[in-house]
Amino acid sequence: MNLPNLITIARIALAPVFIYVLLQFPQVGSHERWIAVALFVLASATDGVDGALARKRNQVTDLGKLLDPIADKVLIGGALIALSALGQIDWWITSLILLREIGITIYRLAVIKDRVIAASGGGKLKTVLQSVAVGFYLSPLAGYWAPIAVVQQLVLYAALVSTVVSGFQYLLAAKK
Numbered sequence: 001m002n003l004p005n006l007i008t009i010a011r012i013a014l015a016p017v018f019i020y021v022l023l024q025f026p027q028v029g030s031h032e033r034w035i036a037v038a039l040f041v042l043a044s045a046t047d048g049v050d051g052a053l054a055r056k057r058n059q060v061t062d063l064g065k066l067l068d069p070i071a072d073k074v075l076i077g078g079a080l081i082a083l084s085a086l087g088q089i090d091w092w093i094t095s096l097i098l099l100r101e102i103g104i105t106i107y108r109l110a111v112i113k114d115r116v117i118a119a120s121g122g123g124k125l126k127t128v129l130q131s132v133a134v135g136f137y138l139s140p141l142a143g144y145w146a147p148i149a150v151v152q153q154l155v156l157y158a159a160l161v162s163t164v165v166s167g168f169q170y171l172l173a174a175k176k
Helices: 003-024 033-056 062-085 091-110 121-138 147-175
Strands: none
Touching: 003 033, 003 062, 033 062, 033 121, 062 091, 062 121, 091 147, 121 147
């Protein structure tokens, strides 16, 4: 156990707190909704911090490679489910993203005895796009300026496409 892994575990622990706060303030235009945004941004920011620390301190571990994508899935998956339950994101989008995420996680766990599969470049891009999309949907910005609604939808679709494409990339790499 090292500091980068502890940060990743903290991200996992922060996810249910964030979801609880989000569900306590479901109105998109409420000022309290910014609390959920702040918790999500804090948790999302730790994703870059743990990886940078691990590389800088030469503390990259198989546990970290396994926990990091799980932490992303817990945080983003929980956010997508909550936002769909609140009627902000269509369930089919959440379902498709979660299907890919769960499928790749099961694949990673199935091959863990042979090797640990770290996140690919495409996987990292989809995580960033998913985080930005969720951040847009969490924030009440669209209530202040209408064009934000278009931007958040475009980012969500970009996240969806990158999620599906990176899932296929993992499967193609596994076939080789």
